[in-house]
Amino acid sequence: MKAGGAATPQMMRRVNAHAALAFLRTTGVATGTDLMAATGLTRASVIAVCEDLLRRGWISELDSGRETGSLKGRPARRFELNPRAGFVVGIDIGAATTTAVVADLRGTIVGKASRSFRSAEIPARERIEVVNQACGEALAEAGTGPAAVLAVTAGLAAPVDRDGNVLLTKQFWRKFDVGLRTALAERHGWRVLLENDANLAALGERWRGSGVGVNDLVVILASERMGAGIIESGRLLHGHSGAAGEMGYLDMIEGVGSADGIAYLAREWFARPGEPPTVEAREVFAAAAAGDPAAVLVMDRLAERVARVIASVAIMANPEQVVLGGAVADSAGVLLPGIMERLPRFTATVPRVTASPLGDSIVTVGAVRHALDYVEAHALDLELPAGT
Amino acid sequence: MKAGGAATPQMMRRVNAHAALAFLRTTGVATGTDLMAATGLTRASVIAVCEDLLRRGWISELDSGRETGSLKGRPARRFELNPRAGFVVGIDIGAATTTAVVADLRGTIVGKASRSFRSAEIPARERIEVVNQACGEALAEAGTGPAAVLAVTAGLAAPVDRDGNVLLTKQFWRKFDVGLRTALAERHGWRVLLENDANLAALGERWRGSGVGVNDLVVILASERMGAGIIESGRLLHGHSGAAGEMGYLDMIEGVGSADGIAYLAREWFARPGEPPTVEAREVFAAAAAGDPAAVLVMDRLAERVARVIASVAIMANPEQVVLGGAVADSAGVLLPGIMERLPRFTATVPRVTASPLGDSIVTVGAVRHALDYVEAHALDLELPAGT
DNA sequence: TGAGTATATTTAGATTCTATCTAAATTGCT
DNA sequence: AGCAATTTAGATAGAATCTAAATATACTCA
Numbered sequence: 001m002k003a004g005g006a007a008t009p010q011m012m013r014r015v016n017a018h019a020a021l022a023f024l025r026t027t028g029v030a031t032g033t034d035l036m037a038a039t040g041l042t043r044a045s046v047i048a049v050c051e052d053l054l055r056r057g058w059i060s061e062l063d064s065g066r067e068t069g070s071l072k073g074r075p076a077r078r079f080e081l082n083p084r085a086g087f088v089v090g091i092d093i094g095a096a097t098t099t100a101v102v103a104d105l106r107g108t109i110v111g112k113a114s115r116s117f118r119s120a121e122i123p124a125r126e127r128i129e130v131v132n133q134a135c136g137e138a139l140a141e142a143g144t145g146p147a148a149v150l151a152v153t154a155g156l157a158a159p160v161d162r163d164g165n166v167l168l169t170k171q172f173w174r175k176f177d178v179g180l181r182t183a184l185a186e187r188h189g190w191r192v193l194l195e196n197d198a199n200l201a202a203l204g205e206r207w208r209g210s211g212v213g214v215n216d217l218v219v220i221l222a223s224e225r226m227g228a229g230i231i232e233s234g235r236l237l238h239g240h241s242g243a244a245g246e247m248g249y250l251d252m253i254e255g256v257g258s259a260d261g262i263a264y265l266a267r268e269w270f271a272r273p274g275e276p277p278t279v280e281a282r283e284v285f286a287a288a289a290a291g292d293p294a295a296v297l298v299m300d301r302l303a304e305r306v307a308r309v310i311a312s313v314a315i316m317a318n319p320e321q322v323v324l325g326g327a328v329a330d331s332a333g334v335l336l337p338g339i340m341e342r343l344p345r346f347t348a349t350v351p352r353v354t355a356s357p358l359g360d361s362i363v364t365v366g367a368v369r370h371a372l373d374y375v376e377a378h379a380l381d382l383e384l385p386a387g388t
Numbered sequence: 389m390k391a392g393g394a395a396t397p398q399m400m401r402r403v404n405a406h407a408a409l410a411f412l413r414t415t416g417v418a419t420g421t422d423l424m425a426a427t428g429l430t431r432a433s434v435i436a437v438c439e440d441l442l443r444r445g446w447i448s449e450l451d452s453g454r455e456t457g458s459l460k461g462r463p464a465r466r467f468e469l470n471p472r473a474g475f476v477v478g479i480d481i482g483a484a485t486t487t488a489v490v491a492d493l494r495g496t497i498v499g500k501a502s503r504s505f506r507s508a509e510i511p512a513r514e515r516i517e518v519v520n521q522a523c524g525e526a527l528a529e530a531g532t533g534p535a536a537v538l539a540v541t542a543g544l545a546a547p548v549d550r551d552g553n554v555l556l557t558k559q560f561w562r563k564f565d566v567g568l569r570t571a572l573a574e575r576h577g578w579r580v581l582l583e584n585d586a587n588l589a590a591l592g593e594r595w596r597g598s599g600v601g602v603n604d605l606v607v608i609l610a611s612e613r614m615g616a617g618i619i620e621s622g623r624l625l626h627g628h629s630g631a632a633g634e635m636g637y638l639d640m641i642e643g644v645g646s647a648d649g650i651a652y653l654a655r656e657w658f659a660r661p662g663e664p665p666t667v668e669a670r671e672v673f674a675a676a677a678a679g680d681p682a683a684v685l686v687m688d689r690l691a692e693r694v695a696r697v698i699a700s701v702a703i704m705a706n707p708e709q710v711v712l713g714g715a716v717a718d719s720a721g722v723l724l725p726g727i728m729e730r731l732p733r734f735t736a737t738v739p740r741v742t743a744s745p746l747g748d749s750i751v752t753v754g755a756v757r758h759a760l761d762y763v764e765a766h767a768l769d770l771e772l773p774a775g776t
Numbered sequence: 777t778g779a780g781t782a783t784a785t786t787t788a789g790a791t792t793c794t795a796t797c798t799a800a801a802t803t804g805c806t
Numbered sequence: 807a808g809c810a811a812t813t814t815a816g817a818t819a820g821a822a823t824c825t826a827a828a829t830a831t832a833c834t835c836a
Contacts, residue, residue: 007403009791009824012395016792033814042794047815073813074801159706159737162621216628230704232625232632233550239620239706240604243737247703315635316618316704318547318627349631397793397822404823420783430825435784461782462832 013049014380016041020049021376024059024081025106031076050079057085057384058105081105085384087144088375089135089190090367091154092197093127095120100134101361102142102149103368105375107207111142112364124176128183135184146188148385153371154180155197155363157225161242164194195370197221197363198245199236201356202229203373204366205323210354218245218319218351220309221362223326228309229366230317237317247309285331299331303338310339310353311346318349325356401437402768404429408437409764412447412469413494419464438467445473445772446493469493473772475532476763477523477578478755479542480585481515483508488522489749490530490537491756493763495595499530500752512564516571523572534576536773541759542568543585543751545613549630552582583758585609585751586633587624589744590617591761592754593711598742606633606707606739608697609750611714616697617754618705625705635697673719687719691726698727698741699734706737713744 016039023038024030030038035046053059062078083104092099095117102111115134117127131154139145156177158166166177181192202219205211211219215234221227228245230237237244287295310322324332332355343350356362375382404427411426412418418426423434441447450466471492480487483505490499503522505515519542527533544565546554554565569580590607593599599607603622609615616633618625625632675683698710712720720743731738744750763770 007400007824009397009400009793009822012397012400012792012823015395031814043815044795044817045793048792072803072811074799074815076814228704232620232627233623235621235623237620237625237705239737240708240739241706241737243703244620244706245704246706246736312700313704315631316616316633316701317625318629318632318634320628348634349627349629351628395793397791397824400792400823431784432786432826433824436823460780460834462784462830464783 013052014377016045016049017053017380018377020046020053021058021081021379024079025372025376028106029062029078029080031078033076035079050077053379054079056380058082058379083108084144084148086150086375086382087139087142087148088368088371089138089149089152090200090364090371091131091135091152092200092363092367093131093154093156095157098131098134099360099364100131100138101364101368102138102144103372104142105372107368107372109368111138111140111144113137113141124179127176128180131180132183132187146190149188149190150382150384151191151193151371151374152184153193153195153200153367153374155195155200155367157197157227159242159246160194160196160199160238161240162238165242166194167241191374193370193374195367196227196229196242196246198227198229199238200229200366200370201325201358201362202231202236202323202366203369204358204362204364205325205356206231207369208365209323209325209356209358209362211321211323214319214321216317216319217321217323218313218317219323219325219356219362220306220313220328221326222306222324222328226309228313230313230319232317232319245313282327282330285334288331288334299334300338302328302331303335304342306335307339307342307346310351311343314343314347314349314351319351321352321354323354323356325358325362329356329359401440402765404433404437405441405768406765408434408441409446409469409767412467413760413764416494417450417466417468419466421464423467435465438465441767442467444768446470446767471496472532474538474763474770475527475530475536476756476759477526477537477540478588478752478759479519479523479540480588480751480755481519481542481544483545486515486519486522487748487752488519488526489752489756490526490532491760492530493760495756495760497756499526499528499532501525501529512567515564516568519568520572520575534578537576537578538763538770538772539579539581539759540572541581541583541588541755541762543583543588543755545585545615547630547634548582548584548587548626549628550626553630554582555629579762581758581762583755584615584617584630584634586615586617587626588617588754588758589713589746589750590619590624590711590754591757592746592750592752593713593744594619595757596753597711597713597744597746597750599709599711602707602709604705604707605709605711606701606705607711607713607744607750608694608701608716609714610694610712610716614697616701618701618707620705620707633701670715670718673722676719676722687722688726690716690719691723692730694723695727695730695734698739699731702731702735702737702739707739709740709742711742711744713746713750717744717747 019039020035023035032043032046036043054061059079060082062080083106085105087102087104090101097114097116099114101109103109113134115130117130160166177194184190184192198219198221201221202217205219206214206217211217217231219229226247228247230245284295284298288299306328328335336353339353358365407427408423411423420431420434424431442449447467448470450468471494473493475490475492478489485502485504487502489497491497501522503518505518548554565582572578572580586607586609589609590605593607594602594605599605605619607617614635616635618633672683672686676687694716716723724741727741746753
């Protein structure tokens with residue numbers, strides 16, 4: 001039996017450096033005294049940690065103009081995260097398009113680029129090439145290059161386990177996964193982390209969405225496909241093979257015959273009998289908002305369906321809040337009343353339900369947060385690129 | 389923003405002592421070299437940790453008779469957990485009865501006592517008295533007294549949050565919760581931890597049941613009531629208010645009209661139309677095993693129901709294994725084939741499904757594990773009773 | 777008896793924390 | 807201008823913990 005343990009003095013410093021960096025990221029500028037309060041360490045320790053981070057280039061010290069705090073006493077040294085000491089890349093890889101964003105160490109998006117795939121069936125090699133181009137373009141917009149990238153997180157619509165391995169899914173994604181990782185690692189020396197897109201959406205909402213600071217949060221990403229990202233006690237749930245919250249099959253439980261997502265169903269249901277469902281989901285949402293009876297009926301069926309999904313996750317994970325992201329977020333204004341009305345019939349623990357404000361960037365924002373988490377936790381192990 | 393952090397040297401020692409204790413609990417006797425391998429520490433550190441634990445009475449050193457390992461070289465010092473240095477109490481508090489068990493530091497049950505409540509409606513004060521009597525009797529059987537108790541865990545059929553608070557439930561349990569805690573604390577000076585009974589069942593199965601060593605494990609405790617204990621990545625899921633896995637309302641999702649449990653349904657379904665359902669669940673299980681057609685039909689409906697519940701939790705939490713505990717475990721031989729046949733239709737991630745071997749002690753075993761976890765994590769903070 | 781071996785113990789050193797004292801820089805009052 | 811008060815910085819000493827390396831110990835086997 002391996003006990004994992006083995007705490008070393010170096011671990012302490014890593015933990016404390018992580019705490020200091022995380023604090024500096026959120027506050028911008030902080031004095032030693034601020035950091036003492038935030039970390040619980042003594043002044044000497046705080047200064048030692050800061051000197052360490054200064055020496056390695058992670059933070060810088062401002063001229064001691066006294067901007068904040070009290071006006072008495074010796075002016076405090078003010079430390080600041082060096083935002084452009086390095087960058088992270090967040091990638092959303094969908095079936096039809098991919099988006100890469102570049103963010104600095106404070107999480108500010110400084111570059112963004114999207115590309116469409118020639119078709120949904122292109123080989124992995126070509127797909128990787130397109131993703132790589134998007135990264136290059138985003139980096140160019142950010143005014144930096146591959147050498148400044150400290151970590152990359154890519155979101156996929158497939159189960160990804162805790163170690164970033166893609167399992168349990170089409171051979172296609174499995175090839176793609178390894179291919180992407182090795183291609184970017186070999187070409188640029190990047191550390192590439194993979195994660196499920198709904199999981200990243202959850203991280204995004206908790207960071208900059210409608211679930212800021214909520215430690216038991218579920219994000220339901222529902223567009224062409226449906227998946228839940230579940231955060232419990234501040235940690236992402238993966239499950240044994242990374243499929244936690246993957247609801248491709250949930251329809252079977254509910255007796256609905258299709259494994260497709262919300263937008264698809266809206267189209268399908270709204271189509272005139274006999275005609276092919278060509279109408280766009282957005283149009284259905286708009287028609288419902290305008291009062292079209294057929295569209296209203298469709299929205300009611302959607303609300304029922306989403307309410308059942310929320311209830312199911314509420315029973316199993318008991319989140320404080322559920323955020324709807326993806327295509328449903330567009331129609332949340334119409335859907336939410338119908339959802340909230342039904343929820344008490346399905347579950348005793350009704351969560352707060354909101355719509356995502358992040359729109360299309362829900363996955364990339366989460367990918368940035370994920371990559372930054374990695375970077376902050378490994379700050380003292382990572383070598384910053386020279387000359388910043 | 390509070391960063392929680394603040395690692396101190398003392399924390400290192402606590403972590404390492406915990407690792408050493410956990411290893412000693414599982415292996416029985418260990419040498420310094422064994423502990424070096426288990427913890428990754430150097431010999432000097434291992435010995436220092438052991439000296440610390442020796443001085444405080446947690447472990448003892450055996451005469452260096454060379455029993456194990458190689459026969460060459462200087463004989464190793466052999467350390468052993470001092471099993472009777474202290475005890476923990478695990479309590480299962482049901483509606484009709486309560487059971488208390490006493491375990492030593494290795495988890496061996498050394499005392500056990502059950503009591504029935506006069507009725508299900510007795511006031512909290514009386515209920516607490518009965519629980520206290522059961523504890524006293526179990527301690528007497530263990531040949532020890534209240535002063536030797538290091539921690540107590542009690543399992544309730546109610547949501548309990550991470551901090552051991554009972555929320556979201558009948559006023560009755562809330563009174564009972566606080567009452568039990570303060571009564572036992574004041575009377576004996578005990579540290580009382582509360583936890584949901586299904587959660588404890590999960591800990592029990594992972595420790596000494598059919599899910600040993602499984603880090604993504606779900607236990608479905610189904611008797612008069614249904615609840616799931618969910619372990620993800622080795623940690624219990626609680627959710628925002630401790631209701632994660634509480635399935636009192638799941639029937640609504642599935643369109644079944646009753647919130648009652650498996651045993652109740654079996655009785656109900658098996659009853660002749662017009663007659664009151666007086667037959668015992670166990671009799672239905674037996675009749676089905678004997679081939680009675682009506683009973684077989686009931687078991688088939690049960691299998692369908694349980695399969696849907698397993699699928700629901702499999703989709704949300706993606707466990708490696710699901711263990712059936714409580715009354716269903718008795719009939720697992722009959723139920724399992726029907727469950728396994730249905731599962732692939734309900735979920736893409738079919739877990740291994742087994743029946744609990746722990747029987748009635750599923751909750752108390754888990755309660756002991758829970759209390760021992762607390763004790764081991766706080767070994768260096770707890771004062772052992774003198775004279776052991 | 778001596779070689780070999782595995783372990784224990786000791787010693788020195790590194791890292792990191794805390795605690796405490798003194799010095800510095802600034803404001804505000806007289 | 808000078809002084810007190812205030813707040814922070816920096817320096818020093820001390821404690822806890824780890825590692826690493828050298829030395830001592832106790833046993834087996836030939």
